[in-house]
Amino acid sequence: MIRQVVSEVVACNRARYGALEPVVGAFEEYLVRRGYAGITVGNYLQCASHFGRWLTSQRIALDHIDEAALHRFLTVHLPVCHCCKPSPRTLANLRRALRNLLHMLRAEGIIPPRSVPASRFVHDELQHFDAYLKDVRGLAPATRLYRLRYVREFLLARFGWEPIALERIKPDDIYRFVTDRAEGCQPRTAGIIGDCLRSYLRFRRIQGDPTEPLISAVPRVAYWRLAALPDSLTDSELATLVKSFDRTRPTGRRDYAIVRCLVDLGLRASEVASIQLDDLDWREGTLRISKAKAKRTTLLPLPVETGRAISDYLRFGRPSTASRALFVRHRAPRDEAVGPSLVRNAVRCAYARCGQAERWTGTHVLRHSVASRLLRKGASLKDIADLLRHRSVNTTTIYLKVDLPRLNAVALPWPGRRT
Structure with missing residues (x-):
């Protein structure tokens, strides 16, 4: 049943897929394989048809599709769209369909992996830090995610797109970052922010950097782990x-x-x-x-x-x-x-x-x-x-x-x- 519905949609619209015509079959197989209902597959193919025709009008090649093109289509073209029917215009449907499309194109190697928004220097530094947290400290993925999140924020705030130079970090930078981020947070959350920076600075100390003054500058938040009463259900x-x-x-x-x-x-x-x-x-x-x-x-x-x-x-x-x-x-x-x-x-x-x-x-x-x-x-x-x-x-x-x-x-x- 799914195949029949999908085939009818593809047959009617294949000529209208524009730049996406070479990958229509692969996109169809991808959606069916992931368990989407026939009517949803048909709807997503129509969304791809709309996007493909717009890509052709903008002279965007298949291998140049990325999040920026998707953003332009949804925010610039869609509000003033006068494309002929059937051209789905529901933002939520289009966003879901085209995110699936990008995922499929990357899985097939048609477009490159998603670019990292952070600077290359911060990205490389976080990769080394994550390897340390995983292989040396043995931390769980959820814990590593928190550590990387706050360290990323700190490094981007301090260095932006410039190379990371630890000697440029001052104790005041550490103190201001923790106190600014901790404003309005619960004591436990504020303590986690400090722990994340402390963990990163200890990692750099293992690399041979003199980080003791910076570690001492991380403010400690008063928090007694077993102070609260555990809530429970009767x-x-x-x-x-x-x-x-x-x-x-x-x-x-x-x-x-x-x-x-x-x-x-x-x-x-x-x-x-x-x-x-x-x-x-x-x-x-x-x-x-x-x-x-x-x-x-x-x-x-x-x-x-x-x-x-x-x-x-x-x-x-x-x-x-x-x-x-x-x-x-x-x-x-x-x-x-x-x-x-x-x-x-x-x-x-x-x-x-x-x-x-x-x-x-x-x-x-x-x-x-x-x-x-x-x-x-x-x-x-x-x-x-x-x-x-x-x-x-x-x-x-x-x-x-x-x-x-x-x-x-x-x-x-x-x-x-x-x-």
């Missing part, structure tokens, strides 16, 4: 949450299984997104977490309810796909694993259905809820630390602050009060 609130999913729909089955992994095992969003089919051992009743934050593989017992939810999703909800990821996308582009953002979005939608969207926003509160529930049932801190995969039991001690029965047992009477 058993009744968790029951309401897991009942909010429509398990008659494939996406509802998927999202329900995702949340069971969060509320039963205390997994992080990134860990849920990275589960592979091979990580499940149905005979032993275990789940392997191989991409945990602590950089080690962990075998966790698979609770009955969690296993039942996953089994139900695999049998009745998961689409046919070549991907080995447990949780996959149900909309194009298919054949791709869900990302942490989709996991968080599924949870946020569940909060909204429960009328608690303003109170809860992320997935980490479910991890806190697992720890609090186990603590109430008498589990030891060591057991909880093992389940949550904390490297140190000291990290788990924060949950003692909300264990009221144990706190009452050790509390001294108030001075002057009769007992």
